[in-house]
Amino acid sequence: MNVDLHTHTYPASDCSRISYRDYIGWCVDNAVEAVALTNHGDISDNLRLGPALAAEGVLLIDGVEISTLFGDFVVFSPDLDYLATLRAVQEALRPGEVPDHAAVVWVHPGAGGGRSGSHYYPGIEHMVAGAVDAVEVFNGSWLGQDHVAIAEELAATLGVARTGGSDAHDPADLMTCFTELPDPITSTADVVRALRRGLTIPRRRRAPVRRKRFKLF
Numbered sequence: 108m109n110v111d112l113h114t115h116t117y118p119a120s121d122c123s124r125i126s127y128r129d130y131i132g133w134c135v136d137n138a139v140e141a142v143a144l145t146n147h148g149d150i151s152d153n154l155r156l157g158p159a160l161a162a163e164g165v166l167l168i169d170g171v172e173i174s175t176l177f178g179d180f181v182v183f184s185p186d187l188d189y190l191a192t193l194r195a196v197q198e199a200l201r202p203g204e205v206p207d208h209a210a211v212v213w214v215h216p217g218a219g220g221g222r223s224g225s226h227y228y229p230g231i232e233h234m235v236a237g238a239v240d241a242v243e244v245f246n247g248s249w250l251g252q253d254h255v256a257i258a259e260e261l262a263a264t265l266g267v268a269r270t271g272g273s274d275a276h277d278p279a280d281l282m283t284c285f286t287e288l289p290d291p292i293t294s295t296a297d298v299v300r301a302l303r304r305g306l307t308i309p310r311r312r313r314a315p316v317r318r319k320r321f322k323l324f
């Protein structure tokens with residue numbers, strides 16, 4: 108199953124222009140089976156969109172993005188109470204701090220921390236090793252060859268899974284990058300397992316997916 112593992116909605120991510128209506132409409136119009144909502148230290152949109160998407164037959168994968176001194180990380184877990192403890196800007200998770208039910212993806216590593224203002228530097232992977240299950244090698248905002256190369260090298264050095272995610276803040280950018288996951292994916296826990304086992308394949312799409320029609324409700 109192909110899943111966009113990195114998206115943002117408004118208002119939980121105030122930097123996003125994707126409303127609930129746009130998000131649900133896009134999923135329905137494009138026959139999306141599952142999508143990950145990964146707002147900045149905020150699960151309020153997950154709580155609202157999860158049931159609304161389920162009613163349309165779309166599985167919402169729950170995650171939260173945190174910005175740290177070492178860069179940005181998306182933490183996935185089916186435990187929303189745990190995700191609710193994470194903040195938009197906070198300390199990096201240390202090895203042993205990541206619960207068994209969670210998986211951590213180091214997103215756009217070459218770009219540094221979006222909200223923490225931290226910068227990538229060679230060798231930083233030693234600071235996060237043991238607390239990262241995957242590296243996002245394709246990010247819709249950072250597809251330059253230098254950024255992809257840094258991420259690929261980090262994934263190889265750390266020996267962890269590789270993912271793709273659009274990091275969409277605009278409906279037109281959804282699914283520009285995504286991750287191929289082994290079927291069946293029926294829950295966030297399935298995604299956590301696939302990440303921890305290294306069973307993910309990063310994919311990218313050059314042109315944005317066109318919305319066929321705009322659903323009003």
Ligand SMILES: [Zn+2]
Nearest residue numbers: 172179214221
């Ligand atoms: Zn980020």
Ligand SMILES: [Zn+2]
Nearest residue numbers: 113115172274
């Ligand atoms: Zn993001």
